[in-house]
Amino acid sequence: MADGNLTLKWEEGCLVLIDQRKLPLTESYVRCCDEKSxxxxxxxMVVRGAxxxxxxxxxxxxxxxxxxxxxxxxxxLSVIRKAASLLSQARPTAVNLFWALDRMEVLVDQNIQAPxxxxxxxxxAEAKKMEAEDVHINRQIGKNGAEALAACPKEKLQLLTxxxxxxxxxxxxxxxxxxxxxxxxxxRVKKVFVDETRPYLQGARLTAWELYKEGIPAWVIxxxxxxxxxxxxxxDAVVVGADRIAKNGDxxxxxxxxGLSVLARNWEIPFFVAAPLSTLDGALCHGKDIPIEQxxxxxxxxxxxxxxxxxxxxxxxxxFDVTGHAxxxxxxxxxxxxxxxxxxxxxxxxxx
Amino acid sequence: MADGNLTLKWEEGCLVLIDQRKLPLTESYVRCCDEKSxxxxxxxMVVRGAxxxxxxxxxxxxxxxxxxxxxxxxxxLSVIRKAASLLSQARPTAVNLFWALDRMEVLVDQNIQAPxxxxxxxxxAEAKKMEAEDVHINRQIGKNGAEALAACPKEKLQLLTxxxxxxxxxxxxxxxxxxxxxxxxxxRVKKVFVDETRPYLQGARLTAWELYKEGIPAWVIxxxxxxxxxxxxxxDAVVVGADRIAKNGDxxxxxxxxGLSVLARNWEIPFFVAAPLSTLDGALCHGKDIPIEQxxxxxxxxxxxxxxxxxxxxxxxxxFDVTGHAxxxxxxxxxxxxxxxxxxxxxxxxxx
Numbered sequence: 062m063a064d065g066n067l068t069l070k071w072e073e074g075c076l077v078l079i080d081q082r083k084l085p086l087t088e089s090y091v092r093c094c095d096e097k098s099x100x101x102x103x104x105x106m107v108v109r110g111a112x113x114x115x116x117x118x119x120x121x122x123x124x125x126x127x128x129x130x131x132x133x134x135x136x137x138l139s140v141i142r143k144a145a146s147l148l149s150q151a152r153p154t155a156v157n158l159f160w161a162l163d164r165m166e167v168l169v170d171q172n173i174q175a176p177x178x179x180x181x182x183x184x185x186a187e188a189k190k191m192e193a194e195d196v197h198i199n200r201q202i203g204k205n206g207a208e209a210l211a212a213c214p215k216e217k218l219q220l221l222t223x224x225x226x227x228x229x230x231x232x233x234x235x236x237x238x239x240x241x242x243x244x245x246x247x248x249r250v251k252k253v254f255v256d257e258t259r260p261y262l263q264g265a266r267l268t269a270w271e272l273y274k275e276g277i278p279a280w281v282i283x284x285x286x287x288x289x290x291x292x293x294x295x296x297d298a299v300v301v302g303a304d305r306i307a308k309n310g311d312x313x314x315x316x317x318x319x320g321l322s323v324l325a326r327n328w329e330i331p332f333f334v335a336a337p338l339s340t341l342d343g344a345l346c347h348g349k350d351i352p353i354e355q356x357x358x359x360x361x362x363x364x365x366x367x368x369x370x371x372x373x374x375x376x377x378x379x380x381f382d383v384t385g386h387a388x389x390x391x392x393x394x395x396x397x398x399x400x401x402x403x404x405x406x407x408x409x410x411x412x413x
Numbered sequence: 414m415a416d417g418n419l420t421l422k423w424e425e426g427c428l429v430l431i432d433q434r435k436l437p438l439t440e441s442y443v444r445c446c447d448e449k450s451x452x453x454x455x456x457x458m459v460v461r462g463a464x465x466x467x468x469x470x471x472x473x474x475x476x477x478x479x480x481x482x483x484x485x486x487x488x489x490l491s492v493i494r495k496a497a498s499l500l501s502q503a504r505p506t507a508v509n510l511f512w513a514l515d516r517m518e519v520l521v522d523q524n525i526q527a528p529x530x531x532x533x534x535x536x537x538a539e540a541k542k543m544e545a546e547d548v549h550i551n552r553q554i555g556k557n558g559a560e561a562l563a564a565c566p567k568e569k570l571q572l573l574t575x576x577x578x579x580x581x582x583x584x585x586x587x588x589x590x591x592x593x594x595x596x597x598x599x600x601r602v603k604k605v606f607v608d609e610t611r612p613y614l615q616g617a618r619l620t621a622w623e624l625y626k627e628g629i630p631a632w633v634i635x636x637x638x639x640x641x642x643x644x645x646x647x648x649d650a651v652v653v654g655a656d657r658i659a660k661n662g663d664x665x666x667x668x669x670x671x672g673l674s675v676l677a678r679n680w681e682i683p684f685f686v687a688a689p690l691s692t693l694d695g696a697l698c699h700g701k702d703i704p705i706e707q708x709x710x711x712x713x714x715x716x717x718x719x720x721x722x723x724x725x726x727x728x729x730x731x732x733f734d735v736t737g738h739a740x741x742x743x744x745x746x747x748x749x750x751x752x753x754x755x756x757x758x759x760x761x762x763x764x765x
Contacts (some may be wrong), residue, residue, distance in 0.1 A: 367719040
């Protein structure tokens with residue numbers, strides 16, 4: 062699992078995804094053999110997590126290309142463009158989705174003179190490359206994060222994480238959980254507090270399951286318990302993932318991350334964001350410009366199919382919030398750890 | 414409902430409780446005709462909420478007295494003592510439970526020379542009196558809270574509340590929701606954000622239901638969304654209940670309250686605690702001395718009977734946290750609103 066053969070697999074020319082909606086109680090798989098089924102899997106959260114979404118979108122585009130049977134270059138390019146447009150609309154917040162599609166389209170542009178079959182092969186190879194790169198990047202993030210957390214005076218750390226920024230959110234190993242895995246390999250993890258992460262329970266269902274499978278001690282808590290354990294001195298550092306990072310360091314991540322960052326500052330607990338450089342959106346100066354996805358209210362009304370709130374009651378379901386750069390101790394990337402002022406340090410990492 | 418005929422009813426010599434575990438999907442009732450069934454109902458959260466628990470405990474003691482068939486004063490007093498001991502162990506955090514039992518036992522002491530039948534009648538009358546008093550107290554809290562919130566510059570307020578400090582948490586009308594009801598009667602409520610309040614979902618199930626029945630506009634949000642809406646300027650004030658308040662103003666309330674108080678301070682949002690004077694524990698100087706109930710992990714593992722976390726994964730379930738007095742704008746009681754420094758102002762209200 063740590064090496065990424067769990068979240069997604071390229072198998073006999075199709076993308077096979079573990080159905081994350083059903084974990085941890087059921088391990089079942091969804092087979093996507095065209096761009097439409099990939100887009101649907103992303104939208105319906107069969108697969109989620111910014112880096113994983115990026116790699117899946119790349120495979121989705123490769124599938125659209127591969128399924129084209131004709132020989133007309135124009136028609137082929139139109140198929141690619143339509144597929145990219147469809148895939149880009151599957152989720153709005155994670156920038157890795159757009160980053161991955163851009164990269165695939167740039168590859169097409171660069172090989173625009175090549176025959177269709179050649180471009181088809183290049184796109185499939187590029188998606189596979191992005192998958193492999195993502196695992197490598199996460200291992201680097203893990204290594205860099207473990208070094209950054211070496212500054213914590215305690216030998217064994219109690220960490221808090223939110224949502225799932227693990228192997229399941231990536232092509233493998235994980236970003237925030239990559240840091241946890243790397244620290245665990247160094248025998249430096251005492252315990253991981255896992256926010257259950259309502260409404261979709263990615264923490265309770267996915268992160269806890271990943272940590273259990275790796276033998277890393279974990280306690281699942283409800284989202285509203287974090288402050289209590291912080292106040293008791295039980296949490297040494299917070300490590301979360303990211304869906305999009307603006308140039309100033311403002312970070313969109315799963316709803317609840319903003320609150321944790323404010324609580325962490327209150328108790329002077331280091332708060333780290335772990336994400337690949339592809340999560341950085343160079344086009345955005347401030348977090349307030351990041352679009353926030355409003356998801357189906359049923360995710361709040363129901364818990365794994367069980368209705369808890371009748372239709373007569375109104376509910377809200379913003380899926381992300383934006384953590385202010387001032388409350389982020391450091392941003393852990395594959396190229397190193399950026400510290401404030403992020404405008405300068407992020408650019409430096411990108412250039413390195 | 415606002416007048417308290419919903420949460421609990423004294424009917425043909427028994428205490429009838431609405432089963433809050435099953436709301437809002439089912440309205441069913443539990444009939445308690447002895448102290449054991451009352452203690453069980455409190456422990457199992459058929460009834461919850463500090464003021465409601467207090468009144469129920471009083472009825473529980475009245476039932477124990479009433480059910481004694483003999484004529485021996487010593488035997489009778491022993492029955493009373495045993496019942497008080499049993500009832501006091503049903504929940505550990507809400508001080509109103511101990512306050513109510515103390516008040517009943519003091520009444521017994523004052524009438525120790527009276528015949529058994531007379532004491533039995535006195536205890537039943539006292540429990541009924543406490544029920545009526547609680548509703549009256551809550552109306553006063555509502556009135557005082559609405560006055561305190563008049564300081565908010567906006568004409569119509571968007572309030573946030575956590576857990577259920579409503580009619581269902583009291584003998585009627587509610588403490589925090591008493592303030593909301595009172596403001597609503599003055600046409601000053603634009604909307605109430607209701608934290609769902611995991612693990613037990615008192616907000617999603619009980620508060621939202623109460624507000625819906627009263628026609629007060631409400632949005633249920635997951636606990637981790639509060640910071641997001643605060644950051645957007647959507648929340649003008651936070652009003653919560655309390656289970657125990659120390660002399661310095663430190664307040665134990667439902668898990669998640671502490672985090673909200675820190676978030677409210679961050680965005681400079683007034684944070685009010687609404688509670689009867691009986692919630693004040695004169696024996697405790699600091700919140701850190703308040704015992705925190707650790708409840709059954711199954712409450713976290715399961716959502717209304719649906720398992721979300723398998724037994725292989727560890728979970729924690731502290732039911733309360735302690736909000737520091739420095740983050741509380743004011744404590745709204747039936748005698749008026751206490752502002753810092755609470756050591757002085759609370760004593761003054763108690764004396765008034």
